Every structure is written in C-alpha cells, then in structure tokens.
Amino acid sequence: MVASKYAKRELMQSEFTQRANGLPAHGLGLSVDVYSPELLQLVQALRDAELEPGYLEVFKATTSALQWVRRQLPDSTLTYHGEGLWSTQPDFPHSNSGRQGVAEACAQLAALNSAWLNHECATKQMAGYAFGTYVPPLYTELSARMTAENLVYLQTQVDEQARGRGITPALVLLEMPPLTYFGCGTFGIPDFFRSVTSRAACGLVLDIGHLWTVYRYTGSWQRQRLEDFAAEFLDAFPMERVIEIHVAGLAESANFHAPGIEEGSGALPYWIDAHGAPIPGVLFDLLDQVLAHPRLTSLKGVALEVDTKPIAMIVEEFRRFRARFEGTVNELEQNSCAPAHQSPATDESSGTTQILTSDERAILQRQYGTYVEFVTTQDAVSRAADLSLLGGSLENLNRYRDLYLPYELLHWGGELQDMFPKACRALNEEHVPLERFVPFWFSRSRPEQDDYDFFLLKIDRFAEFVAQACPSAAAIVAAEAEELRAAYRAANEPVGSTEVGV
Ligand SMILES: [Fe+2]
Secondary structure (H helix, E strand, O other): OHHHHHHHHHHHHHHHHHHHHOOOOOEEEEEEOOOOOOHHHHHHHHHHOOOOOOEEEEEOOOHHHHHHHHHHOOOOOEEEEOOOOOOOOOOHHHOHHHHHHHHHHHHHHHHHOOOEEEEEOOEEEEOOEEEEEEEOOOEOHHHHHHHHHHHHHHHHHHHHHHHHHOOOOOEEEEEOOOOOOOOEEOOOHHHHHHHHHOOOOOEEEEEHHHHHHHHHHOOHHHOOOHHHHHHHHHHHOOHHHEEEEEEOOEEOOOOOOOOOOOOOOOOOOOOEEOOOOOOOHHHHHHHHHHHOOOOOOOOOEEEEEOOOOOHHHHHHHHHHHHHHHHHHHHHHHHHOOOOOOOOOOOOOOOOOOOOOOHHHHHHHHHHHHHHHHHHHOOOHHHHOOOOOEOOOOHHHHHHHHHHHHHHHHHOOOOOHHHHOHHHHHHHHHOOOOHHHHHHHHOOOOOOOOOOOOHHHHHHHHHHHHHHHHOHHHHHHHHHHHHHHHHHHHHHHOOOOOOOOOO
C-alpha cells in the first residue's frame, strides 16, 4: 500500500514535470481586468513609460471581449485568470460550474492562447448558498482529497477540449486563497496543498498578500515573526509546484465602520486582499524571501494583480517591482526545471489512488452545509462541534459575519438603494430595515440551476425578500427587478467585432 501511494505520487509529479517544463518563461507581468482600469489605456500608459510587461493575465470576461483583447494585443503574451469554477465543492463535476463553466473557461483559454488556467482554491457557492466574495475551502484532509479529484477532472476536460481545437492544453493552476478574517478546518494550509498536489498534476499560484493574511488570521502573528512564519510555511508548502506568484494590495475594509486597532497595542492591521489598494512594502520583502526558497524550481511568471487600481499607481508600482525583481525572476525562470521527484510528503495518507466514496462525498456535502451555518449564523459556533477555526480568534469570525457579510450583500456588486429606489422607500415607510435581507438571504438554499451571477441572484432574492417582508410593494419590486435584468442582459450582450462587450 505504501509502495502504491509512493508510485501514484511519483506519477503525478512526473506528469506535472512534463507539463511545467513545456511552459515558456513569462517574466514579470500584470494580472488585469478588461474594463477596470480600461485595458488598452493601461497598456498605452505602460508603453509610454517604457515598461511593457512580460505578460498580461486577463480576468474572466465574456469570450467575445477576450477575443477582442487578443486581436488588439496580437504580440502580447496573455494568460487566463478563471472564475466560477468551484473545484473545492463536492458536486463540481456534475454542477453547472463543472460543465458549462468549464466549457466557457476552455473557450476563453483558446481565445487568449493562454499557457495556463489559474483559479482560486476557493468558492462563492456552497451547499446552495451564494457569497459575493471568495470563501476558502474547508482545510481538512477529506476536502483536500476531493479538491484533488475535481482538479484531475478539470485538467482532463481542459486537455480534451484543447485537443478538439487542435491547440496545446493549458496547465491548471490552483491559487492559495486569502483568508478574509477567518479560516476553518483542522489541516494546516501547506499540508492541504501538499495533499492536493500528491494526487493531481496541477501547478500552484502563491499569492504573497494571501500569505500575509494567513499569518494574520490564523493568529500566527501573535506567536512568531513574519519571516519565521514564512520560512516554516514555505518549507512545508509544495514550492516545487509553484508556477506563478501574485502580489497585490492589502487594505482594511473602508466600507464598514469597524473597531480598528488600538494605538500602541502592537496588533497588526485588519488588512484583507484589496487589488485596488497600494502594495505594502512588507509584501515585497516577503517576495524576496519566497524567491530565495530552494524548492522554487518551476517558476514561470510573477505578476502584480492590479484590477480596480488607478493607472498611475500601477505604472509606478510596476516600475519599482521591475527595478527590484527583474534580474532575480529572469534568472530563476531561466534555471527553472521542474524536478522529476517531489520532496517527501509530510502526511502518511498522501498519494492514495482512492476515489472518494459516496459516503465521503455525502459527509463533505454535510460539512459544507455546516460551514455555511458556522460563518453566517450567530449561535452556530457552539453547535458546530465538528468545525473549528484554523487558529485565529472568534472575534475575527464575528467581524466577517457581522460586518463583512452584511456589507457584501447590501452594498457590494450593486447598492440596493440605487438598484431598487422605490422598493427601498416602501420598506422604509413600513419600518422594515434593509439589514433583514441578510438573514433572509441565508434562510434557505437554492439549487445551482444557473451559472453563478451574484448580481442576478441579488436581484431575484431581493425581489423575494420585499414581496415577503412588505407584500404591498411586491408589484413595485417586481417591476424594478425586471428593468434591472433587462439592462444587465443588454450590457452583457456581445457587440460588434471592434468593440468590447461589457
Ligand atoms: Fe492572486
């Protein structure tokens, strides 16, 4: 048994090695959005400053928009940052995300001619409940095995669809997600990723800001210095699988009034992943440490993630980034050669060929249901005996549930007051506080019938909420909802060949 586990691990590593060694070096790049800031304006500003990036990693948009980007930038190296592929979830291969979502991702990979498909190891949809921003996976051994199985499925789909198009298949990359105030589980994050890579031939993306949030929200900052934490973390993490590194801004949420850090308390700020915010100096120091790690042997690109950031700030940050890291990154990429053998796994159970049983899948389904309750309900913590925080404090989980989550539902991806002015006025007249929409949202699960679209879901759910909480406004909210849907549909329609569909 031990021998077969070892053989499986070796097989995964050699498949990865073959794929990784076939990837070209990408150099220093930028991870961008088509619209925010406007991509061609950004490219022009970088050209004017003589700072052309080695590559642009483009976030998911409509396929026609990505084809347009490809036509506008025929000589640029473009890679793909996927979205909506919920590979951390037990039903992924059979879900909408795992079928239409994967087909769409494959079309977009082809549109860009991307060497890889990067996706966050996180979800916005769990057990029939939707979230506006990413929720990390359950950090458990079972969850790691299931994620690996889903990644094998995803890579197979990418391979098959690429073959159908006669193009080289992209390599699936899994990005370690940020912690937004909390993480849940019993398995260390490096162990989780090692368990995944021992079962799937995927590459990884290490995001330096995300690493900082792990230091912050697992409570490690109270026990050790950042350098010591990072040294331990990187030694345990499958660094030999890291194909790309991301660096992005961090900031406290400016969107809700939360108690901050007391002056002189020595505590770290409540920073979370914030692509529009400046990159703090501490992240470039951490990047230095990561680039010096001896097992970083497969690196193909390092990108600043700059969607939603002002162009002038991007240009300035990219200038500093290039001046400091270009030599090191080029040297690393030139010498990069993925090793044929993986460093020894840290857990005994790694590398089994075993597929999850239906019982194990059912356990995970249940656990994800409990996870939703755990992070959204006031008294769930005491009831969820089988769930625990990944270090960190209960106070920070409360921060997520009581401040971040309501902000996300009420204001993020569309301000309810602006979307539904008449219905909100009617609620106000009936003294129904908008905040009641939050428990309503999590009061029942919805099967995943359609592709995840937070904006459309928000429209549907708010219309249901108003009709229930204030029946006299049912017709008003229905009319406003229909208007919003029509406007959204029109805005998302692919347009002529020279314009980008928005
Ligand atoms: Fe990232």
